[in-house]
Amino acid sequence: MKKITNKILWIFAVGQFGWSLLSGVVTNWLVYYYTDETAGIFGKNITTGTLFLSITLFGLITMVGRIFDAVTDPLIASWSDRSNYKGGRRIPFMKAIAIPFAAITACVFILPQTGSKIVNDIIVFVTLMLFYLFMTIYCTPYNALISELGNDQKNRINVSTYISGLSVSYLIPNIAGIFEPSLGRENSVRVAIAIMCLVAAVAMLVPSLLIKEREYIDSKPVDTPAFSSLFKSFKNAQFARFVVSDVIYFFAVTLFQTGLPFYETKLMNVPDTMTFTLTVIMTVCSLALYPVINKLAPKLGKKKIIITGFFAYAFVFLLASVCGEGVVWGIVIAVCAGIPMAILGILPQAIVADIAEADAIDSGEERSGMFFAARTFAMKMGQAISMLIFTSVVSAFTTEAASGSTTDPFGYRLTAIIATVCCLIGALLFFFYNERMIMGKIAKKAEEK
Numbered sequence: 001m002k003k004i005t006n007k008i009l010w011i012f013a014v015g016q017f018g019w020s021l022l023s024g025v026v027t028n029w030l031v032y033y034y035t036d037e038t039a040g041i042f043g044k045n046i047t048t049g050t051l052f053l054s055i056t057l058f059g060l061i062t063m064v065g066r067i068f069d070a071v072t073d074p075l076i077a078s079w080s081d082r083s084n085y086k087g088g089r090r091i092p093f094m095k096a097i098a099i100p101f102a103a104i105t106a107c108v109f110i111l112p113q114t115g116s117k118i119v120n121d122i123i124v125f126v127t128l129m130l131f132y133l134f135m136t137i138y139c140t141p142y143n144a145l146i147s148e149l150g151n152d153q154k155n156r157i158n159v160s161t162y163i164s165g166l167s168v169s170y171l172i173p174n175i176a177g178i179f180e181p182s183l184g185r186e187n188s189v190r191v192a193i194a195i196m197c198l199v200a201a202v203a204m205l206v207p208s209l210l211i212k213e214r215e216y217i218d219s220k221p222v223d224t225p226a227f228s229s230l231f232k233s234f235k236n237a238q239f240a241r242f243v244v245s246d247v248i249y250f251f252a253v254t255l256f257q258t259g260l261p262f263y264e265t266k267l268m269n270v271p272d273t274m275t276f277t278l279t280v281i282m283t284v285c286s287l288a289l290y291p292v293i294n295k296l297a298p299k300l301g302k303k304k305i306i307i308t309g310f311f312a313y314a315f316v317f318l319l320a321s322v323c324g325e326g327v328v329w330g331i332v333i334a335v336c337a338g339i340p341m342a343i344l345g346i347l348p349q350a351i352v353a354d355i356a357e358a359d360a361i362d363s364g365e366e367r368s369g370m371f372f373a374a375r376t377f378a379m380k381m382g383q384a385i386s387m388l389i390f391t392s393v394v395s396a397f398t399t400e401a402a403s404g405s406t407t408d409p410f411g412y413r414l415t416a417i418i419a420t421v422c423c424l425i426g427a428l429l430f431f432f433y434n435e436r437m438i439m440g441k442i443a444k445k446a447e448e449k
Contacts, residue, residue, distance in 0.1 A: 001217070009149065015203065015206060018200040021196055024169030032261050045113060046120045056395075058387055061125055061129075069377050074229065077226070081221065081224075081366075081367050081368075089221065091207075094208040108124065136376060139372075143349070146350075146353050219366060234374065238433060241430075248429065249310070250378060251383075252422040253344075253419075255415055267325070274327060283338075288338070290346065302350060302354075313419075318417075320419075321420060351433075352371055356371040
């Protein structure tokens with residue numbers, strides 16, 4: 001096997017930029033452009049009220065989508081774990097789905113333009129189901145490679161560091177502004193999203209085309225059926241504790257990301273084009289801390305630092321809940337958010353890789369694909385519940401009138417308060433993760449080699 005170098009890890013990291021960019025397009029802008037009373041430029045194309053039994057369109061998508069994921073996530077993971085393609089167990093999936101994944105993301109915003117709201121509702125529903133399916137097909141094998149390329153603790157933390165970073169999808173309003181004079185508001189946003197998706201497709205193809213998996217990883221297909229493998233993964237007590245905390249993390253951070261354009265425009269009274277500027281500030285602060293996190297993790301342990309990250313995010317969300325007018329609030333929040341962003345952008349991936357390796361030592365099966373599929377499901381579960389809660393909370397504080405709808409600013413503040421409480425709960429739950437036992441198994445195996 002060839003040695004895994006930093007060059008390979010950086011090539012691998014480009015794929016993360018691609019799929020996280022697509023995830024950011026949907027997570028950060030779907031609710032904003034489809035439901036906001038002033039910025040919801042696509043809202044007239046779909047049913048924004050209740051469909052039946054007080055269930056909204058996005059609420060229905062959330063419920064059905066998670067049932068859909070509960071079936072497809074383990075099936076894709078098992079398919080990858082059990083495969084024996086010439087190109088490897090992971091890369092062939094990534095190569096095949098990169099372009100369809102990017103295309104369907106653009107279709108979520110481009111296709112629902114018929115003259116019938118019912119038809120548009122169906123289009124939104126179907127495209128989002130395909131979006132989550134294609135995300136699973138790319139992300140599950142991709143994330144499994146984190147464990148396999150990170151074949152020792154140094155590489156594991158390095159690869160988790162390299163793949164971290166907030167999506168640049170917040171740049172959409174800025175790009176749309178360039179085209180708006182000639183195309184109008186709606187089409188300029190669609191063009192901006194299409195550009196993002198094109199960039200993401202190229203990024204996702206980079207590791208798919210440049211990394212020869214079989215040259216670096218001596219992987220063997222497993223025989224365990226899909227749902228038996230999933231059951232074994234959740235039977236791992238340490239993984240089960242991690243996943244519960246992880247769902248809460250994704251819920252809280254997605255609630256904040258979904259609300260960020262609203263916090264700026266409704267609470268801080270600044271234009272949505274500032275979102276990208278604040279994101280750049282967060283990202284720069286986060287990147288500056290990557291070397292520090294990379295050095296501290298082996299010394300202090302990942303568990304202690306992750307718990308610190310949860311508490312730091314709780315403080316950031318609390319600031320958002322009490323913010324006043326002015327961009328200074330946004331800058332302060334962005335700077336503070338850089339700390340937990342660095343921590344929770346790097347270490348949870350490495351934790352899953354550790355658990356997968358320890359489980360392989362106990363079971364003799366390398367089922368990293370299934371462990372990361374469960375984490376992908378946790379991510380989508382947290383994101384989906386967040387979308388449902390955000391729209392429900394804001395809707396509860398929205399008043400309909402002949403002149404239009406208005407939302408009480410407290411509704412937006414309440415979403416940040418909910419995120420704060422959830423982060424505190426996530427921190428407390430993570431205390432139960434036994435990192436010492438997991439790392440002890442890995443260290444003992446390394447000594448035997």
